[in-house]
Amino acid sequence: MDNKKVNIIDAVKDAFTRFADFSGVSTRPQYWYFVLADAIASGVVTLTAGDMAQNVLSLITLLPNISVAVRRMHDVGKSGWFILVPIYNIVLLASPSKGVVE
Template sequence: MRGEVLHYDEQQGFGFIAGADGKRYTFAREDLRREMALARGDEVEFQPNGDRASGILSIRARMTSPARGGSPAAPAAPLPGSAPAPAHFGRNAENGTAQSTGLWSYFWRGLTTNYVNFSGRARRKEFWGFCLFWTIGLVVAIGVGLSADLSRGDVEGGGDGPVVMFGLFGLYVLLTILPWIALIVRRLHDLGLTGWLAILCFLPYVGGLATLVFALIPTQAGDNKWGPVPAGVRL
């Protein structure tokens, strides 16, 4: 399979490749077919093995390897009837456009494509965008539930209490707890920290403070082992 290098740290010997299938693969130095210099944007060929790439060979290195007489080898001609490989396989290559960095877009992706995404990085704007619209959704759920309880007379009439409101509140929190955890983990990755520190955000007394601190720290400059700098970040 062909792909594009998203990140490679030669000192620590790890990196990421965006495959032609739209998936992202991790790799280490031992997954290279031979010692070679890789940079972001380089095209490679590799063998997918789950979420890991192995047998990696730079297409540039293969095309410029010496042939007999010392001249560069000519690139292999495509097979008859085969489709040409796309020039780029970046994270947004499947739709051909860059993903929006708006607050609502971050929130919507948090509930859809990033619902249980515990890999990659999340910038501060993504965290606060999700927080903003999550809070608005919570207020709407409570308002709808309370209105339903008032119309039934459960609140003022001495009924069983605001059952609908508590039911909608619990359902909303239950449906959004996984995206919250995934977002906190990605925010920690963006700071260069392990995602296991997300446990601090759910401890009594200190959880709120820990979450606020993690949400306010700026993005770590440069690529780290969890991926490149998120789109839209100015360093």
């Protein structure tokens, strides 16, 4: 996107047109406007159409969410792989214990 002022519509358009683009950057407003739009859409769809429709919406927005997050990591000078860090915590929480720990 250009250095013009970003609005929510432009952020959503950019996320969906660049859904398979994991290079480059996404600015902070681009990222947060897309997250906001996704959250609003999820809430509206869940309230009006139910869980199944919300699951479909989640599948539709999965790749754009990942790509915009990877580009956001690039914008702050980090590798896109940093978006996987929370998954490590989930893996640890789901792991069996190593025995009795005080």
